[in-house]
Amino acid sequence: MSGAAHELADRLRAADVGPGDTVAIAVEYGHRLPVGVLAVLRARGTVLLIDPALPSAMITTRLTEASVAVLVTDAVTGPRLGEAVAAAGDRRPLVLEWSGRRTDGGEAGTSSGEPADPPRPLPGDPAYLVFTSGSTGRPNAVLVSHGAFAAMVSAHGTVLMESAAAGCERFALNNPASADAVYSDLVALAHGGTLVVAPPPVRRDPEALAGWIAATGVEVLDATPTQIAALLADGREAVLEGLRLLVLGGEAVPPALWTRLRELTGTRVLNMYGPTECTVDVMCADLSESGPEPVIGRPLPGSTLRILGADLREVAPGTPGQIAVSGPQLADGYLNNERLTAERFVTLPSGGDGVGSAEVSGERAYLTGDRGVREPDGVVRFLGRIDNQVQIGGNRVELGEVEAALGSAPRVGQCCVVALTEDDGTATLHAAVVLTGGGTGDDGGAGAGADGVAALVAALSATLAPHMVPRLHVWPSLPRAATGKTDTTAVRGRILASRQDTAAGAGPERESVEQSVARFWRELLGVETVAPEDDFFAIGGNSLRAVKFVLRVRRELGVEFPMTRFFAGSTLGGCARAIDAMRKETADA
Structure with missing residues (x-):
């Protein structure tokens, strides 16, 4: 190498x-x-x-x-x-x-x-760039210096390589190339570890990932909570318990997943926290040493985390506020965007009544936009965002960027993008849109036509990464608040109501395989209509929901439909034909 x-x-x-x-x-x-x-x-x-x-x-x-x-x-x-x-x-x-x-x-x-x-x-030389979602519709490029990169490698070396992963030799290269977390995977090389590559098809398929972990003898896996939840939904606890160390990051850990992972035996589980602007990770919580509720723990060596009020002064423990990070892992800022850099990378004020504020005069800090609270024992709990940024499958997404892409798509007159939390604790994107030129639908786009919705999904897929393409709801108009602006709360409530109506509706006693698959998808993905050409992953599916779908096919249709076959053809029509063919093969056997 x-x-x-x-x-x-x-x-x-x-x-x-x-x-x-x-x-x-x-x-x-x-x-x-x-x-x-x-x-x-x-x-x-x-x-x-x-x-x-x-x-x-x-x-x-x-x-x-x-x-x-x-x-x-x-x-x-x-x-x-x-x-x-x-x-x-x-x-x-x-x-x-x-x-x-x-x-x-x-x-x-x-x-x-x-x-x-x-x-x-030199420490001040730029080391790498990572693009993150931008609220204006344009992505932001975060510039990380060699000094910040080296500080992250050192902190990970102390907390992971020399402690939690001490004695481990085989580390998974699992994080996507476009995510900053891939740089933390490379830390193993600096400590003499062996990187074992998890191919993209394996990372997306829980069944294949479980087989890959067992076959390669990987000891350390860094993954998103969504990826791990999919393994557990597929009944793969034994594979996780075969790991020496499991590192979670990229998104908040849902409470139910936190509880299940605390019950694993023989595997140490760490929950890491850190924005891209702070060089991957700056906080760590060991689940075995934490309580029953998810936390992001304590700062890594060299980093300082504070909970700030609106005046940028530190608040007392137990008081919620914005999470701010200081230390050598801070990025230089945003490439070619001095205004945003000045807004997010600030100098903390001196004086005031905040805890520790007098001793941080002139210190540079990054305002994460995350809300948190410091517990009496010093551990920090994550409380969500203070703006329109969400985490989808470990990827940071600004709702404004998705709305900008929708607004420039053909026939879109108005749009509103919201994020909803599913029953499994993961976040999904939904977009209410008003199409121009007539043919608009109501709660599902019945009048919009499958071709029109499919064309819009195709247009979005050409400009947005897959995890940023929202589930579409075509309406005649968007609800307005008294100010005349779009009522986001009403949009969210209407989408939730339509999903509950869909889930409450029972399927017909006798339905075709395609109708059954369509019903499963509507209920799992929270969409009102599904067309034969719709792709499961293009309309909001992910690996966890794919597992739930396959399990439902096995339970309700009696077909052992493998994940590999689903990933090979994930449109509604193709999936239904494959299941129907397997059903007939079983009947003829």
């Missing part, structure tokens, strides 16, 4: 990459990802990891907004990125295709001698 990273770093330097130059890496998820990161850092460039599965328009935005100088890709992903690169116009980067093999024929993991290291990066 080191030899391959040196060689790629040499190629980058030959392309004039140096401090301040952004290098995007868009490769097949696997060994090339960590090797590419190490190579860019050694060349003193700034890393931007890009998930090749993102919509082409979103990739183009990242390339142009970050002023990418070089795009490192491979033979598999390169052709898929052609459209995105071309759309960057005169700002398109130099494309450098990389095979993952050394030019002398060696594999990426072999070494034939280490060349002399060039000058090392």
Whole structure:
């Protein structure tokens, strides 16, 4: 790995990459990802990891907004990125295709001698960029320095590698390339650990993930609560208990999941907390040492967390307020956005009555936008957001960005996006829309036509990541408050009422397989109508709800429908045909 990273770093330097130059890496998820990161850092460039599965328009935005100088890709992903690169116009980067093999024929993991290291990066040099959802409709690029990155590696080394994961050798590379948490997966390399790659199809399928964990002997897994809840829903407690350490992050842990994980035997479970702007994680809670309610714990070494009031002064324990983070892990700010950087990265005031406020004069802090409360014992509990930001499957989403994409889609006259909490504790996006040109429906778009709704979903899917595409509710008009603005509370209530009506309606005594599958989807996903061409994951499904669907098929239709077959064809029509065929095969056997 080191030899391959040196060689790629040499190629980058030959392309004039140096401090301040952004290098995007868009490769097949696997060994090339960590090797590419190490190579860019050694060349003193700034890393931007890009998930090749993102919509082409979103990739183009990242390339142009970050002023990418070089795009490192491979033979598999390169052709898929052609459209995105071309759309960057005169700002398109130099494309450098990389095979993952050394030019002398060696594999990426072999070494034939280490060349002399060039000058090392300075703490203030930029290390990597991560794009997060933006409230204005444009994503924000968070710039993290080498100093902040090194502070995170050191803190994780103390809390994880030298304590919770002490003695462990095999660590899962499980986090998506577009998430900042992938950098925490790479910490294992700095401590001599072995990274075992979990391929994307495995990460999405609980059954396959359980088999992969058992087959590879992975000891440490970093995952989102949604991913772990899907494993438990599929009855895979034994697989989790085979781990030495389970690390949760990316989203809040639902109380029911917290309770189940506290009951695991033989596996240590940590809940980590930290915004992208604070370099992955700054808080940690050990479930075995915590109470029955979810908490985010205490700060990692080097970081300081305060609960602030509206005047930015620290409030007393037991008083809710905004979570603010200080310390060496703070990012530099937002690329090309001085206004937002000044709003979120602030200097704490001196004096006042707040606890500890007098001693933090002039300290730089990041205002997370999260609400929290410090308990009497010093542990911090997360209370939600103070703005329109939500976590969907471990990904941060600004509702304003989704509304902006909806507003620019064809035929959308008005829209309102809300987040709802499901029975399983996960958050889902819903959008009430008013279509122009007639043909609007009411609570489900009956008059909008399946083709119109499908076209709108396709338009959104071309510009938004899958987890940002909301479930659509087509209405003749949106409710208004006395101020004349859209009444968000009324929108949320109306959607909830329509979902309850859907769940209360019993299916017919005799229905086709497609009708049964459609009914299951409506009840699991909270949508009013489902068309044969609708894809389960495009209309709000995730791995946890996929498990629940498969279990329901087994229970109510008597078909052992495997997850792998569902993931291979997840449209309503395709799924129904597959189940019907399996039903007939069973009957003929």
